Structure formats: structure tokens, C-alpha cells
Amino acid sequence: MKQTLYLFLLTLPAFAQKTTLQVPGRNRFCQIDTAGVSVLPSGRFVTPAGHAIRITSDPYGLALSPDGQTALVLHDGVFSIIGQPGSARPVLTRMPAFGQPDSQSLLTGGSFLGVAFGPDGKTAYLSQGDKGSVLVFEVATRTKIAEISLNGAVSGKNYTDSFTSDLVVNGPKNELLVLDRANFRLVRIDLNTRKLTASVPTGRQPFGLRLSPDQKLAFVANVGQYSYPLVPGVTPTNRDTMMLKFPAYGAHSKASREGVDIEGRHIPGLGDPNDDEAMSVWTIDLATNRVVARHKTGVRIGEMIEEAEVVGGSSPNSLAVGRNLAYVTNATNDNLSIIDYRKHRIVGTIPLRLSRLGAPPVLDKLRGLMPFGLCLTKDEKTLYVALLAFNAVAVVDVASRRVEGLIPTGWGPTRVLLSPDETTLYITSARGYGAGPNGGKGFVAPPQGTYIGDIQLGTFQSVPVPDVARLAQYTRQVLANTYETVPVQQAATSQKVLPMVPGLPSSAIRYIVYITKENRTYDEVLGQLPTGRGDSTLARFGLGVTVRGKKDTVYLTGADVMPNHSRIAGQFAFSDNFYCDSDASIHGHHWMMGTIPNEWVEANAASTGTFKAFSAAPGRRFPKTTGAIDPEDYNERGGIWEALERRRIRFYNFGQANEYAGSFEEPHNTPFGTAHPVSFPMPDAAFRNTSRNYAGYNTSIPDQFRMDQFTTEFTKKWLGRKPQPLPQLLTVMIPNDHGASPRPAFGYPYLQSYMADNDLAVGRMLHFLSRTPYWKNMLVIITEDDPQGGVDHVDAHRSLLMLAGPYVKRNYVSHTHANFGSILKVIYNLLGVPYVNHYDLTASLPQDFFTDKPDFTPYDAVLPDARVFNPQKALDYYKKTFDWPAIQRGPLMGDVPKMDDPRQQRAEHYRQKE
Structure with missing residues (x-):
């Protein structure tokens, strides 16, 4: 009865709902105003409370000296020293300073999370992440004292390929406790001798570490879901024949638990997703070096929450420990678990609910807070919790287990600490006020650089602990920064095209093709369009442009690089x-697939991590995935694929989720685009609905080849003599506008050649689709996965969004602020699918794109400049013919015929300026 009632409510007419939630910046462009209101790419606002200074991006480690006069903030390969952090004029020192080479960093080789002061405040210890060591730093002289490696023999066992994660100082014993996430262990180091004294097993991917006040117990938060096996038979030299050409199974399935036989060999399974080594908190007795308790915190995979099956683990990540109770943030579940560590049991949960603060109850039914760093007052009455995805710190009353208020922060708060006298809060945020412009007329490059990962600075806030009145004011500000309540005022004629809320599906648009591309900004592709807010000087991939190379060498003039993009727009x-x-x-x-990146994704993205398939350290077989989604990353309800499957909406995927860690991308990897030496699972819903013959991310494969794959399979399945029903959503990756090094022998003489290949593929796609019988009820969405390859005069995050179809306005430019949440909101509203998370729920809805007066005129693709890209030469390797007349004719109905490395992208970004 309950399920029936729920489904009935979901299918009520959309116009029965009187209001919808949308971001406050839906009518504004991105803007940084450190003295006022900054508008983020999401359309949310940030107004950090207290006093904020801008620091290097991605501060994932924070420590405060015992006297409170110095704060240390850890970034990737960099750390910030902040003197007098609670004053109106804190003294900021970056090591190394902006402009100095990376080789001058004391953290050469990377860093990750862990930073701590010694008891006297004179010495500090910093995690060196990928290097597998700890930097010992003298604060006064700002010099390196020593470096302690975690590699080597401990108690008769030799450890290699260590990766240093969180760390704490055990003052009474003058020792350092360090997590090694690669070898799934806790390491104890004697600081007198700097020798490793013990190695204690932990769960998978240990991430957060704290001690009990009496220093007798250590608590480890493990964020790993699985230990991933090497594919049997794979060696460093036989990847072409033995590596997996497609993932072996979907996550959390029978096959993933038990293994599966593929091509005459058994691929090992991953075991139970609810194993206590996965996403758990372990308690270690330091007197015996034994694990005395293992707690599964948060919600279990497979449980039902709000009528939806849980697919993501709880992601316990950070800890605060009192005299008897420990608290852990479960990022995926938007709650905290309470552990009575004297009795070794979980005694409660603190749900981070906001409705009692004035927020709509629907916010509490979905997830989107992502609790991360936290701290506990000395009297153990109050917790402060950094909400990574909500741009706020939650103030939690421990006794009532309720959120009492919210404090505004910068974009993506990571850590929060109290001053020794508990009068001031210190908060770090990963992206601060956002990025702002990184090029264009009148732009002056800042000291940190113009690559998106450099220009976007984090923030360090000092906030006086608020009283009740100030906290209430802060709370109102946080909620106003996040959403506005918008009345639903929609005529019946427009309701049939794009409902304002996901009630009844659209009767006009029944099929959606969601095309995602790679790495371009708005200005560099569409900056010439006179109807849009563009800077034509940045339109290096536009019409009639000059193709340049290193040191501004002119290769071609008057080249039309991406004519189909301008034509479609x-x-x-x-x-x-x-x-x-x-x-x-x-x-x-x-983001594109409806999954909010959690703290594990964000921290890994900001840190160097080396994948080593053949390492003895199990954690080295999973440092991070670039173009896919790992089980460690899943949100509680999953993303778009799971949302569609819950509503029994048919979908099919071409090429998404193919680039897992350690993937090999060669020109001949045409079935899926990559080969994998380690068995990583796909999201199960996607695994069962993904093409086995479409090359996802791999810039060695022409987008023209992909279009041949797509049109062949589309024709066979949905246009053949006995066509199957077309799925209501197709997700399609067309990735070559990512760009790569020139390969003249393969048809890519310039960087621009990849853009032209991609442009022609997008044009071909729309040309093909608009000549099928499905076109009359179709919407095509074209966008980018990220903007890191280029520059833009409005904001480094500004990118491409083009819509096409009969119910899309002609020759129209939308000025409505939009983001990935807006795209997903359009999809969910059109298909009648309930929202999955806060970003879907509160996103702007760009209704202005649509019209109820359809125009069924098809699209005619055009060829790019032949000097830039010759599609036949790109296909010669495959002995295929580029048949332009056949492409122009369209479909024959009834007949059957290494993703991003930010370091490489940063180097490419600056190379273009040489």
C-alpha cells in the first residue's frame, strides 16, 4: 500500500505542485565579489562569514598549533602557513611561493590530507601522499628536518609502494601514527629514532585517523569499497591479448560478488559490498596493536531509504573523539554515526536535517550535504561539521542530535577547527569564491596562473563562534544562498513540452539524446557568435580563425575549425x-551522470596518485578513476542511470563510464575504447544497458569511427526490419575535442584537427537523428564534461550547452544561468523521473529554450576545413571509407547495415601561450 501511494503521488499532474526550488543566481552570470555575493557555476551564492582570505586551491589538510598562533594548510604539493589566523590581518606564506618551480617544493611528489603539529608547536608533520613518506618540518625556520618513509620492513614483513594518508601525533609516547592507504594499514613511528615500530592492518583505503583523549585507542575511517583484483593472466607485456575489453560485471551484483567466466578464464569477484573491511570505522588498541572493534557506519548497501534502494556505501571519512564517544561523518548518507568505543557499539545517528531550520522538508528526503571534516568542543556538547556540497558548516547539538544552525563558507568546505580558547572557528574551502575569468580583453594573469586548477583559489576563514542570534542570521543566509522558492505558473500548452516539476512526463518530447564532449569553454568555440556574450579574440576553434602552434607559429589562416557547432547554435x-x-x-x-563528487573523489582529484596494477600494495590498484564512476564514488541513490531504472524508463549508453584507473587506450581498442588490467565494475544499471561496440574516451580513435559505430547499432536496433522500441534516453560520449598531441600520419596534423573531427561527428549525429522517425518527439542535448582545456572571459567554468529538436526555439540564445543540475532537471522533468539529490532539486530550469510550436526541419551537417582535418585519412588506419554522400542521405530505415590528467592539461594550457 505504501509503495502504491508513493507511485500515485509521483504521477500527480505537475501543475498540482504550487512551487519549485531553483538556485538564486538563475538570472545572473558567474561573478566573484569577495566583498559581497559571489555567483558559482551552480547558480548558488557564496558569502563566507567572518574574515576570509584566498589561499591555494584544494586545502584538504588543516592543523592548528597548540598556542593557536599558526595554522598549517595542506594542498597538493604545496602548503600554506598562516600566522595569527584569528586576526583581521593574518600573515599568509605559501611554500613554495607562486611562480617558483615545483622542484622547489618541500613536498615534491605530492601530498594528501595529513598534517599535524608536535606538542611544542615547533615541529610539524605533513603527509607526502604518493611518495609514501612524511615530511618533518621546522616551523620557525621553515625548513625540512627529515623525511620518513613508510616503505621497508616492519615486524618481518616488507612493505612497498606506500601512500601516506592522514596522520596524528601521540604526544605522550612521542610517536607518529600514519595511515598507509596503499597497503591498508596503520603505521607507528618512533619520533626519537624515526623508525617504524609497528604496522597494523586496517580496512580498505584508510582515510581518516584520530586518537582517544587518553591516547590508548586509534580510530580509522576506511572509505574503500572493494579491493580490486588483477585480471588473471595479465602481465605488463600482454595487454593487447589478456586485458579486459569491457568490465566483467556490474557493481554489487551476483557476478561481482562471486566472479564470472569470460573468454575461458575466471575473473575473480569483489565479495560482499557490506563486508566490514569496506566503508567502516576500526578501533585499534595501541597497547596491543590489535583491532578491537569494526563498525559499519551509516546506511548499508541494499537497504531501502525513501522508497529507493541504496547503491552507495556510507563513505565514513573523518572523526571527532570525546572521552567515551566517537563521531564519524558519513558523507553519502548526510549523517553522523555515534560510537560508544568503551562498549564497542554504535549507539546512535545524528541526521543532518534542515527542515527545522526553515528549509523545505524535501531537502531532508534527498542527499546533497556531504559531511566531511568536523570538530568537537571540549565540553562535548557541540559538533561543527563541514558540509562539502552545501557550502556551509553545520552546528550540531550533541544532546538533542539536531542541527542548530549553519555558517556560510566558501565553495566546498573541507575542514573546520576550533581555536584553543574555543572563541573562533577556522574553516577551509576547496574552491573559495570560484574561478572567475581566465582570459580575454583586459584580463591580467594573476600570480598563480590561468589554468582552471590554478586560478581557482580556496579560502581560509576565521569566524567568531556565533551566538544564537548571529547563528540564526547565518542560517538564513546559507539557505538563501542555496535556493529560492519559485511559484509554478505554467500554461497547459507549455506544460506538455517541459513540465516545471517531474509529475506527468512531457507529451511532446519522448526521446532524449544526451551528447557529452570533452574540455572546452564557451569562448573558444562560440565566442564569435554576435547574439551571445562572447569574446571573439578567444575563439580559436571558431570560423575563419588562425591555426597556431608553439611560440605562436602561424600554420593556417582563415580556417573553419568547428563549423557545425556555430551552425547548430x-x-x-x-x-x-x-x-x-x-x-x-x-x-x-x-556530475554529468547525476552523481555529486564526494570527499573521496575531491581529495583524490587534488592529489597525485600513481596507479600500479602489479604492485603488492592492494590500494595501488585504485588511486582514482578519471572518466568513470567507482563504487567508492556512488551517491546513496546513485545517479541518472539508477533514477531511470527505478522508474522503469528505458535508456542506453554509448561510451560513458569506460575510463577506469590504469586503462590502456590504443587506436585498435575500438569495441569499448579502452583495455583494463584490473577488474573494476561498472554501475550495474549502466552495465546492463551499455553498448559493447562503441569506443568511449580514447583520443587515438577518430570520432568518425564512433559515428559509424553509432549509426550502425542505431539502425540495427531501432530502424531495422523489426525495430525495437527506442529507449527514452541515449547517453553518448563524443570525446575528441579533448584534444591530444598532433599525429599527422593519422590525420591529425594540429590540435585543431581533433576539434574538427569532433565537430563533424556532432554534425553527423544531429544530421542522422533528425532524419529518423523519432525526430518529431526528440530533444538533443550537447555539452562538455569540463572546461579545463581552454579560457573564457566570463568564468573558467563557462562551457557549451546547445539544444536541438523540433520543440527547441530556432536561432535562440538562452541567458538563464544553467549547470549540469539544470540539464538533469530538464531530463527528469521530461521523463517524469523524481530528482535524485539536492543539485537536481534546486537547479535552475531553462524553460526559455523551448517552444510549443514545433519545427521539424532536419539539420544538414557540413564539413570542416579540409586543411585542418581530412576524415578519410583518419579512417585509413581502419581501412574504412568516409562516404560523405551516404552520410548526407541519412539513415536507411527498414534495412540493416586516457582521460584527463590535470598535470597534462595544465601543461597543454600553458603550452598554447608559448
Whole structure:
């Protein structure tokens, strides 16, 4: 009865709902105003409370000296020293300073999370992440004292390929406790001798570490879901024959638990997703070096929450420990678990609910807070919790287990600490006020650089602990920064095209093709369009442009690099106010598919991590995935694929989720685009609905080849003599506008050649689709996964969004602020699918794109400049013919015929300026 009632409520007419939630910045462009209101790519506002200074991006480690006079903030390969952090004029020192080479960093080789002061405040210890060591630092002289490696023999066992994660100092014993996430262990180091004294097993991917006040117990938060096996028979030299050409199974399935036989060999399974080594908190007795308790915190995979099956683990990540109770943040579940560590049992949960603060109850039914760092007052009455995805710190009353208020922060708060006298809060945020412009007329490059990962600075806040009145004011500000309540005022004629809420599906648009591309900003592709807010001087991939190389060498003039993009934008509709929420592909491929990147994704994206398939350290077989989504990354309800499957909406995927860690991308990897030496699972819903013969991310494969794959399979399945029903959503990756090094022998003499290949593929796709019988009820969405490859004069996050179809306005530019949440909101509303998370729920809805007066005119693709790209030469390797007349004719109905590395992208970004 309950399920029936729920489904009935979901299918009520959309117009029965009187209001909807949308971001407050839906009518504004991105803007940084450190003295006022800054508008983020999401359309949310940030107004950090207290006093904020801008620091290097991605501060994931924070420590405060015992006297409270110095704060240390850890970034990737960099750390910030902040003197007098609670004053109006804190003294900021970056090591190394902006402009100095990376080789001068004391953290050469990377860093990750862990930073701590010694008891006297004179010495500090910093995690060196990928290097597998700890930097010992003298604070006064700002010099390196020593470096302690975690590699080597401990108690008769030799450890290699260590990766240093969180760390704490045990003052009474003058020892350092360090997590090694690669070898799944806790390491104890004697600081007198700097020798490793013990190695204690932990769960998978240990992430957070704290001690009990009496220093007798250590608590480890493990964020790993699985230990991933090497594919049997794979060696460093036989990847072409033995590596997996497609993932072996979907996550959390029978096959993933038990293994599966493929091509005459058994691929090992991953075991139980609810194993206590996965996403758990372990208690270690330091007197015996034994694990005395293992707690599964948060919600279990497979449980039902709000009528939806849980597919993501709880992601316990950070800890605060009192005299008897320990608290852990479960990022995926938007709650905290309470552990009575004297009795070794979980005694409660603190749900981070906001409705009692004045927020709509629907916010509490969905997830989107992502609790991360936290701290506990000395009297153990109050917890402060950084909400990574909500741009706030939650103030939690421990006794009532309720959120008492919210404190505004910068974009993506990571850590929060109290001053020794508990009068001031210190808060770090990963992206601060956002990025702002990184090029264009009048732009002056700042000291940190112009690559998106450099120009976007974090923030360090000092906030006096608020009283009740100030906290209430802060709370109102946080909620106003996040959403506005918008009345539903929609005529019946427009309701049939795009419902304002996901009630009844659209009767006009029944099929959606969601095309995602790679790495371009708005200005560099569409900056010439006179109807949009563009800077034509940045339109290096536009019409009639000059193709340049290193040191501004002119190769070609008057070249039309991406003519189909300009043509599609002119014939249909585009946005000049669309932003990727992502900085790079590791974020973008989550956001695009409806998954909010959690703390594990964000921290890994900001840190160097080396994949080593053949390492003895199990954690080295999973440092991070670039173009896919790993089980560690899943949100509680999953993303778009799971949302569609719950509503029994048919979908099919071409190429998404193919680039897992350690993937090999060669020109001949045409079935899926990559080969994998390690068995990583796909999201199960996607695994069962993904093409086995479409090459996803792999710039060695021409987009023209992909279009041949797509049209062949589309024709066979949905246009053949006995066509199957076309799925209501197709997700399609067309990735070559990512760009790569020139390969003249393969048809890519310039960087621009990849853009032209991609442009022609997008044109071919729309040309083909608009000549099928499905076109009359179709919407095509074209966007990018991230903007990191280029520059833009409005904001480094501004990117491409083009819509095409009969019910899309012609020759129209939308100025509505939009992001990935807006795209997903359009999809969910059209298909009648309930929202999955806060970003879907509160996103702007760009209704202005649509019309109820359809125009069924098809699209005619055009060829790019032959000097830039010759499609036949790109296909010669495959002995295929580029048949332009056949492409122009369209479909024959009835007949059957290494993702992003931010370091490489940063280097490419600056190379273009040489």
C-alpha cells in the first residue's frame, strides 16, 4: 500500500505542485565579489562569514598549533602557513611561493590530507601522499628536518609502494601514527629514532585517523569499497591479448560478488559490498596493536531509504573523539554515526536535517550535504561539521542530535577547527569564491596562473563562534544562498513540452539524446557568435580563425575549425550562461551522470596518485578513476542511470563510464575504447544497458569511427526490419575535442584537427537523428564534461550547452544561468523521473529554450576545413571509407547495415601561450 501511494503521488499532474526550488543566481552570470555575493557555476551564492582570505586551491589538510598562533594548510604539493589566523590581518606564506618551480617544493611528489603539529608547536608533520613518506618540518625556520618513509620492513614483513594518508601525533609516547592507504594499514613511528615500530592492518583505503583523549585507542575511517583484483593472466607485456575489453560485471551484483567466466578464464569477484573491511570505522588498541572493534557506519548497501534502494556505501571519512564517544561523518548518507568505543557499539545517528531550520522538508528526503571534516568542543556538547556540497558548516547539538544552525563558507568546505580558547572557528574551502575569468580583453594573469586548477583559489576563514542570534542570521543566509522558492505558473500548452516539476512526463518530447564532449569553454568555440556574450579574440576553434602552434607559429589562416557547432547554435538554441560544475574529467563524469563528487573523489582529484596494477600494495590498484564512476564514488541513490531504472524508463549508453584507473587506450581498442588490467565494475544499471561496440574516451580513435559505430547499432536496433522500441534516453560520449598531441600520419596534423573531427561527428549525429522517425518527439542535448582545456572571459567554468529538436526555439540564445543540475532537471522533468539529490532539486530550469510550436526541419551537417582535418585519412588506419554522400542521405530505415590528467592539461594550457 505504501509503495502504491508513493507511485500515485509521483504521477500527480505537475501543475498540482504550487512551487519549485531553483538556485538564486538563475538570472545572473558567474561573478566573484569577495566583498559581497559571489555567483558559482551552480547558480548558488557564496558569502563566507567572518574574515576570509584566498589561499591555494584544494586545502584538504588543516592543523592548528597548540598556542593557536599558526595554522598549517595542506594542498597538493604545496602548503600554506598562516600566522595569527584569528586576526583581521593574518600573515599568509605559501611554500613554495607562486611562480617558483615545483622542484622547489618541500613536498615534491605530492601530498594528501595529513598534517599535524608536535606538542611544542615547533615541529610539524605533513603527509607526502604518493611518495609514501612524511615530511618533518621546522616551523620557525621553515625548513625540512627529515623525511620518513613508510616503505621497508616492519615486524618481518616488507612493505612497498606506500601512500601516506592522514596522520596524528601521540604526544605522550612521542610517536607518529600514519595511515598507509596503499597497503591498508596503520603505521607507528618512533619520533626519537624515526623508525617504524609497528604496522597494523586496517580496512580498505584508510582515510581518516584520530586518537582517544587518553591516547590508548586509534580510530580509522576506511572509505574503500572493494579491493580490486588483477585480471588473471595479465602481465605488463600482454595487454593487447589478456586485458579486459569491457568490465566483467556490474557493481554489487551476483557476478561481482562471486566472479564470472569470460573468454575461458575466471575473473575473480569483489565479495560482499557490506563486508566490514569496506566503508567502516576500526578501533585499534595501541597497547596491543590489535583491532578491537569494526563498525559499519551509516546506511548499508541494499537497504531501502525513501522508497529507493541504496547503491552507495556510507563513505565514513573523518572523526571527532570525546572521552567515551566517537563521531564519524558519513558523507553519502548526510549523517553522523555515534560510537560508544568503551562498549564497542554504535549507539546512535545524528541526521543532518534542515527542515527545522526553515528549509523545505524535501531537502531532508534527498542527499546533497556531504559531511566531511568536523570538530568537537571540549565540553562535548557541540559538533561543527563541514558540509562539502552545501557550502556551509553545520552546528550540531550533541544532546538533542539536531542541527542548530549553519555558517556560510566558501565553495566546498573541507575542514573546520576550533581555536584553543574555543572563541573562533577556522574553516577551509576547496574552491573559495570560484574561478572567475581566465582570459580575454583586459584580463591580467594573476600570480598563480590561468589554468582552471590554478586560478581557482580556496579560502581560509576565521569566524567568531556565533551566538544564537548571529547563528540564526547565518542560517538564513546559507539557505538563501542555496535556493529560492519559485511559484509554478505554467500554461497547459507549455506544460506538455517541459513540465516545471517531474509529475506527468512531457507529451511532446519522448526521446532524449544526451551528447557529452570533452574540455572546452564557451569562448573558444562560440565566442564569435554576435547574439551571445562572447569574446571573439578567444575563439580559436571558431570560423575563419588562425591555426597556431608553439611560440605562436602561424600554420593556417582563415580556417573553419568547428563549423557545425556555430551552425547548430544558429539554427537551434544555445546558452551563453552555462557552466560545468567540474574542473576536470574526474569531476565532470560524475556530475554529468547525476552523481555529486564526494570527499573521496575531491581529495583524490587534488592529489597525485600513481596507479600500479602489479604492485603488492592492494590500494595501488585504485588511486582514482578519471572518466568513470567507482563504487567508492556512488551517491546513496546513485545517479541518472539508477533514477531511470527505478522508474522503469528505458535508456542506453554509448561510451560513458569506460575510463577506469590504469586503462590502456590504443587506436585498435575500438569495441569499448579502452583495455583494463584490473577488474573494476561498472554501475550495474549502466552495465546492463551499455553498448559493447562503441569506443568511449580514447583520443587515438577518430570520432568518425564512433559515428559509424553509432549509426550502425542505431539502425540495427531501432530502424531495422523489426525495430525495437527506442529507449527514452541515449547517453553518448563524443570525446575528441579533448584534444591530444598532433599525429599527422593519422590525420591529425594540429590540435585543431581533433576539434574538427569532433565537430563533424556532432554534425553527423544531429544530421542522422533528425532524419529518423523519432525526430518529431526528440530533444538533443550537447555539452562538455569540463572546461579545463581552454579560457573564457566570463568564468573558467563557462562551457557549451546547445539544444536541438523540433520543440527547441530556432536561432535562440538562452541567458538563464544553467549547470549540469539544470540539464538533469530538464531530463527528469521530461521523463517524469523524481530528482535524485539536492543539485537536481534546486537547479535552475531553462524553460526559455523551448517552444510549443514545433519545427521539424532536419539539420544538414557540413564539413570542416579540409586543411585542418581530412576524415578519410583518419579512417585509413581502419581501412574504412568516409562516404560523405551516404552520410548526407541519412539513415536507411527498414534495412540493416586516457582521460584527463590535470598535470597534462595544465601543461597543454600553458603550452598554447608559448
